[in-house]
Amino acid sequence: MKRVQRFDPSSPFDFEEMKRALADQWRPVSIIWEKPDLSPPAESAPLPLPPSASATAGPYGLQIAENCRQLEVNPNEAEVLFLMMEMTAADQRDPAIAQELNRRGFRTRDGWPWTPVSVFQVLPRLIEAAPQILNSEQWRRRTHIPTPIPSPSKPS
Numbered sequence: 001m002k003r004v005q006r007f008d009p010s011s012p013f014d015f016e017e018m019k020r021a022l023a024d025q026w027r028p029v030s031i032i033w034e035k036p037d038l039s040p041p042a043e044s045a046p047l048p049l050p051p052s053a054s055a056t057a058g059p060y061g062l063q064i065a066e067n068c069r070q071l072e073v074n075p076n077e078a079e080v081l082f083l084m085m086e087m088t089a090a091d092q093r094d095p096a097i098a099q100e101l102n103r104r105g106f107r108t109r110d111g112w113p114w115t116p117v118s119v120f121q122v123l124p125r126l127i128e129a130a131p132q133i134l135n136s137e138q139w140r141r142r143t144h145i146p147t148p149i150p151s152p153s154k155p156s
Contacts, residue, residue, distance in 0.1 A: 058071045059071070059125055059128070060077055060080075060081070060109070060122050060125040061073065061074060061077045061078050061080075061081045061125060061129055062074055062077070063077075076106070077109075079106075080101060080106050080122075081122070081125070081126055081129050081133065082133055082138065082139070082142075083097075083100065083101065083104070083106075084097055084101075084119065084122065084126050085126060085129075085130065085133050085134070085139075086142070086143070087100060088126070089143075093116075094116035094117075094119040094120050095116045097114075097116075097119045098113075098114040098115050098116050098118065098119045099114075101114040101119070102114050
């Protein structure tokens with residue numbers, strides 16, 4: 001294998017320095033140019049964050065309550081978790097779930113459209129929330145599952 005030396009100039013260098021390096025048998029491998037982007041934001045820019053959607057809002061589906069002492073359900077995020085649970089139960093994959101969330105106008109906490117990766121990142125929270133979702137009256141109504149009949153108690 002051919003041995004190669006490399007150097008990375010720590011400061012911008014001028015054309016004369018480049019000529020000297022070329023004369024010394026160095027060859028440029030990569031040059032990256034940059035300038036400030038002054039164009040207006042594209043349509044894919046994140047939407048403004050609602051006050052409760054910051055990184056400190058708590059686990060996905062929950063938000064810090066007004067009293068700052070407890071967590072409460074975030075209705076928008078709870079709906080996302082519910083839809084993710086429905087689609088997961090219907091054996092839908094992450095790309096289809098992301099597409100449906102975007103079709104319905106949902107966005108991530110950061111305001112970006114959903115991607116298969118962002119859906120995957122919420123799955124641990126969906127697993128945590130699954131018992132509450134699956135035992136909810138809303139789940140029974142939307143999935144047409146009858147209310148469970150209590151099992152008979154054992155005689156003592």
